[in-house]
Amino acid sequence: MAGLATAFGSGAMTNPINDVFKSEAILVTGSNTTENHPIFANYIKEAIFRKGAKLIVVDPRKIDLVDYASIWLRPKPGTDVVWINGLMHIIIKEGLHAKEYIEERTEGFEELKACVEKYTPEYVSGLTGIPISDLMNAAIAFGKAEPASIMYAMGITQHITGTDNVKSLANLAMLCGNIGVEGGGVNPLRGQNNVQGACDLGALPNVLTGYQQVTDDEVRKRFERSWEVEHLPEAPGITVTEMFNAAEEGKVKAMYIMGENPMLSDPDLNHIEKCINSLEFLVVQDIFLTETAKHADVVFPGVSFAEKEGTFTNSERKVQRVRKAIQLEGEAREDYWIISELSKRMGFQMDYDGPGEIMEEICKVTPSYRGITYERIEKEGIPWPCPDESHPGTPVLHVGQFARGKGQFSAIDYKEPAELPDDEYPFLLSTGRVLEHFHTGTMTREGRGLNMLYPELLAEINQEDASNLGIGNGDVVHVASRRGDIEVKTTISERPDKGVIFVPFHFKESPVNVLTINAIDPIAKIPEYKVCAVRVEKVV
Amino acid sequence: MVDLIIDDKDVTVEVDTTILEAARSAGIDIPTLCYHERLSPIGSCRMCVVEIEGFPHPMTACTTPVTEGIKVTTNSERLVRMRKETLKLILVNHPLDCPVCDKGGECTLQDLVHDFELDSGGYQIEKVDWEPVYSTPLIRYWPDRCIMCLRCVTACREIKGLGAIDIGGSGFGARIAVVDKDKCESCGECINVCPTGALTENLSQLKGRPWMVERVMTTCTYCGCGCQLEINILDGKIIGITTKDDVGINKGSLCVKGRFGYEFIESEERLTRPLIKKDGKFHEASWNEALNLVAENFNTIKASHGADAIAGLSSARCTNEENYLMQKFMRAVIGTNNIDHCARL
Ligand code: SF4
Ligand code: SF4
Ligand code: SF4
Ligand code: SF4
Ligand code: FES
Numbered sequence A: 001m002a003g004l005a006t007a008f009g010s011g012a013m014t015n016p017i018n019d020v021f022k023s024e025a026i027l028v029t030g031s032n033t034t035e036n037h038p039i040f041a042n043y044i045k046e047a048i049f050r051k052g053a054k055l056i057v058v059d060p061r062k063i064d065l066v067d068y069a070s071i072w073l074r075p076k077p078g079t080d081v082v083w084i085n086g087l088m089h090i091i092i093k094e095g096l097h098a099k100e101y102i103e104e105r106t107e108g109f110e111e112l113k114a115c116v117e118k119y120t121p122e123y124v125s126g127l128t129g130i131p132i133s134d135l136m137n138a139a140i141a142f143g144k145a146e147p148a149s150i151m152y153a154m155g156i157t158q159h160i161t162g163t164d165n166v167k168s169l170a171n172l173a174m175l176c177g178n179i180g181v182e183g184g185g186v187n188p189l190r191g192q193n194n195v196q197g198a199c200d201l202g203a204l205p206n207v208l209t210g211y212q213q214v215t216d217d218e219v220r221k222r223f224e225r226s227w228e229v230e231h232l233p234e235a236p237g238i239t240v241t242e243m244f245n246a247a248e249e250g251k252v253k254a255m256y257i258m259g260e261n262p263m264l265s266d267p268d269l270n271h272i273e274k275c276i277n278s279l280e281f282l283v284v285q286d287i288f289l290t291e292t293a294k295h296a297d298v299v300f301p302g303v304s305f306a307e308k309e310g311t312f313t314n315s316e317r318k319v320q321r322v323r324k325a326i327q328l329e330g331e332a333r334e335d336y337w338i339i340s341e342l343s344k345r346m347g348f349q350m351d352y353d354g355p356g357e358i359m360e361e362i363c364k365v366t367p368s369y370r371g372i373t374y375e376r377i378e379k380e381g382i383p384w385p386c387p388d389e390s391h392p393g394t395p396v397l398h399v400g401q402f403a404r405g406k407g408q409f410s411a412i413d414y415k416e417p418a419e420l421p422d423d424e425y426p427f428l429l430s431t432g433r434v435l436e437h438f439h440t441g442t443m444t445r446e447g448r449g450l451n452m453l454y455p456e457l458l459a460e461i462n463q464e465d466a467s468n469l470g471i472g473n474g475d476v477v478h479v480a481s482r483r484g485d486i487e488v489k490t491t492i493s494e495r496p497d498k499g500v501i502f503v504p505f506h507f508k509e510s511p512v513n514v515l516t517i518n519a520i521d522p523i524a525k526i527p528e529y530k531v532c533a534v535r536v537e538k539v540v
Numbered sequence B: 001m002v003d004l005i006i007d008d009k010d011v012t013v014e015v016d017t018t019i020l021e022a023a024r025s026a027g028i029d030i031p032t033l034c035y036h037e038r039l040s041p042i043g044s045c046r047m048c049v050v051e052i053e054g055f056p057h058p059m060t061a062c063t064t065p066v067t068e069g070i071k072v073t074t075n076s077e078r079l080v081r082m083r084k085e086t087l088k089l090i091l092v093n094h095p096l097d098c099p100v101c102d103k104g105g106e107c108t109l110q111d112l113v114h115d116f117e118l119d120s121g122g123y124q125i126e127k128v129d130w131e132p133v134y135s136t137p138l139i140r141y142w143p144d145r146c147i148m149c150l151r152c153v154t155a156c157r158e159i160k161g162l163g164a165i166d167i168g169g170s171g172f173g174a175r176i177a178v179v180d181k182d183k184c185e186s187c188g189e190c191i192n193v194c195p196t197g198a199l200t201e202n203l204s205q206l207k208g209r210p211w212m213v214e215r216v217m218t219t220c221t222y223c224g225c226g227c228q229l230e231i232n233i234l235d236g237k238i239i240g241i242t243t244k245d246d247v248g249i250n251k252g253s254l255c256v257k258g259r260f261g262y263e264f265i266e267s268e269e270r271l272t273r274p275l276i277k278k279d280g281k282f283h284e285a286s287w288n289e290a291l292n293l294v295a296e297n298f299n300t301i302k303a304s305h306g307a308d309a310i311a312g313l314s315s316a317r318c319t320n321e322e323n324y325l326m327q328k329f330m331r332a333v334i335g336t337n338n339i340d341h342c343a344r345l
Helices: A002-008 A017-022 A038-051 A064-068 A080-093 A099-105 A109-116 A121-128 A132-144 A162-175 A195-200 A217-227 A240-248 A269-278 A335-345 A355-365 A449-453 A463-469 B019-025 B077-093 B108-115 B151-158 B189-193 B256-260 B287-305 B320-334
Strands: A025-029 A054-058 A071-073 A148-152 A186-188 A254-258 A281-286 A298-301 A310-313 A318-322 A427-432 A458-461 A476-480 A485-492 A500-504 A532-538 B002-006 B009-013 B049-052 B071-073 B139-141 B165-168 B175-178 B199-201 B214-219 B228-234 B237-242 B275-278 B281-284 B310-314 B339-341
Touching (some): A002 A186, A017 A038, A025 A132, A038 A054, A054 A064, A080 A109, A080 A121, A121 A132, A148 A162, A217 B320, A240 A269, A310 B320, A318 B214, A335 B320, A458 A476, A463 A485, B002 B019, B237 B256, B275 B287, B287 B310, B320 B339
Parallel strands (some): A025 A054, A281 A298, A427 A500
Antiparallel strands (some): A476 A485, B165 B175, B228 B237
8 A cells, every 4th residue: 555655646446346347458466366356356257258358367376367367477475576577677678668658647767667677587587486488478468458457465565575566566557557547557455345444534543534644734733623622643653563562562551452353363473462461451342252352351342234334445445335234132332332432431522423424524524535425325336536525436546647746666676575484494374365254254254154165274285295295185284483383284285386385364273373474564564474484294 | 330120119229239138228128037137148048039020930139139120029929929838838847836935026937927927727847856956055956946047057157257057967857057066156146147046045044035024235344345235134133145236346246255154243152241351251341331441541541651552453344434433532532643453455
């Protein structure tokens, strides 16, 4: 997100998903789309079958989409900047870049050109393991397509170089004139249903709603007036990873956690547990007694999406309604009610007769949401920015001009991942999701349906490694990193490359995040889930 | 563009349009069973037969493209007779158990049988002991209700790109067969397009007649695609998830989580009362007690260590309104910008 904001001035998906029907080429990287965004994947497949789009998949894993791809590049994990620079090198050498577009709409091209000069196909192939001919084919297919679209997800961002990776993709897209046009774009596919909304509505330490900077005096003044408070804090706060570190250091004494389960989702779990235990006071608001809630001093019972009114903003920036379907017995309450009641007890009146009234307040203080009302989205969601009630919303961003004015190329060099395999820890561990389960499993591990299909955790390992380790399908292995160890059942699969083990993180019985590394991207503060070194041994 | 006449009406449509699409665009209704807007024409049921002047035999409107100047008749005695015959042939194998069938009340076949004033009386139903196998345990296949329209097979192949199911057997003995269980993603695309009650959701213990069921349209709680789905409720209990073909980016589709991942909502494990920990153990408390305790502690910590000693995590699970309120609470009430959420993408 931070990467896209630097390049374009806005960090969201630039184009709606049905734009892929207008793409000549679609580049998917770091996204196992069929499992994590199944409906978006349907669109990609339909674009291939019905519209003849070319799919280029760049992924270290042989994900299902590879079967539909014209070209599959399999880079070594953690070398994204290298192959992206490599593609740009070829595109420039072949003269396929959008010269006029670059001239008119962007800045920083000369620096970029100088930077990618050394990323010759030979050099890139050496570092990434991608054959030169494949690199050439992909670069030419992407460079010639009018337009080409890029989709990416956590496989790109969950690295210490995540921001660099995203900026590199932005470079590639601008180089070919693909931003601000239908069927083009750089599109981050949001993992959870309302990540977009949580960011839009200011659940971030440096911005208020609609990405208005907390450091901006004008912005704060407006919010102070609207919220009727004398003074809002002007210094940016700390991010989630920093919060836990600050707890360990005793700087943060209390935490209020709503609807999150960092005790399973965050890297280096043993460390997180230590941090949480150092807190003087922890409040958790959730629908289940999660691993995190178990550590709380007070637990507030919240309600699920089916028991509340409101809105979610999908990955395409479309604000859509959430409607109350059932009322369950018991005293669980909507999160908005809990927060308002707590607020009152701390001497601050929050009187809302329901989420509708909160939305009206959001519109008042948030320029990009101003024209979005429940009435208008009754049938069909509206993509922000939507500056007033007669505005239809904005499906494609940066048409004619970038949000920041000119598109910014960034010259980026390759940096190695924080931890690479060595003699002691010879495997690369990669974590992620499977189709049938979601995030920390609190919802999908309940009930029979999904668990019939995917009942237990399976780590994926390829045949060659399995033979070397003497393990067969279903054998249990012991996986250890410098931070911890777990035992997990394996499945032999052609998906992971040699030397890589893939473990989903939905299962509390084998919490893979005890192994992952707490090395974070210095700008986006996203942890490096995708690469860390482990040892794998058969359990006898 | 192509000009043609349908039932004495002048119609102009683009090249490559089918007669069925042309008729629909002109507001003329032709009965169909196997045709589905999102799928390539299948042409398996012959309900959509129309007469074209100069051609001796009726043609299926869903598979026949328009040609310049043709004159099409969509309704005639002969056509009605043919459609009735088609339906009768289907009913030879199809028990009309509409009163106990999941689909009763919103079944295309049932509607057609009604429209053409047929009833099951007088037809010999051939009893066959089918084996109800299917590609996923979450969906039940009822071979005797299946009319072999092939929408399911086409949807699995065209919308999902999977091809987990296909035709097995031949003639009257043909039924839907599993090609590869491992390919099936339990997405339920096949249920969604099935015009009859031959595919039903096999998860909920409760079954409701469509007219007794309340459906609430909402947004899926799982991934960022933001699919629109309807929660089906019977007597205050969730009995399944359905979709509408014309709503949301998903246009009737869902994935396995959206369609079958609803059990957690009514799980026994849900928290129902506020909890306060005393001596390492949780005790149930009243809202007043719990809220006051939290307010007190936050106030004390803020007074002795400053507002920045408190941090809040909001959630990508929660609504926009709740996220807004959480950050407002941290900023305006606690007085810190220490607010974030766990999913930074
Ligand atoms: S499939 Fe339709 S016609 Fe057949 S029994 Fe069910 S409701 Fe009746
Ligand atoms: S559930 Fe989905 S994948 Fe399985 S057969 Fe039906 S359409 Fe195909
Ligand atoms: S299962 Fe339904 S969709 Fe499939 S062939 Fe039978 S009736 Fe048609
Ligand atoms: S139904 Fe599946 S694809 Fe659609 S929003 Fe839900 S989880 Fe995502
Ligand atoms: S609708 Fe035309 S053949 Fe079935």
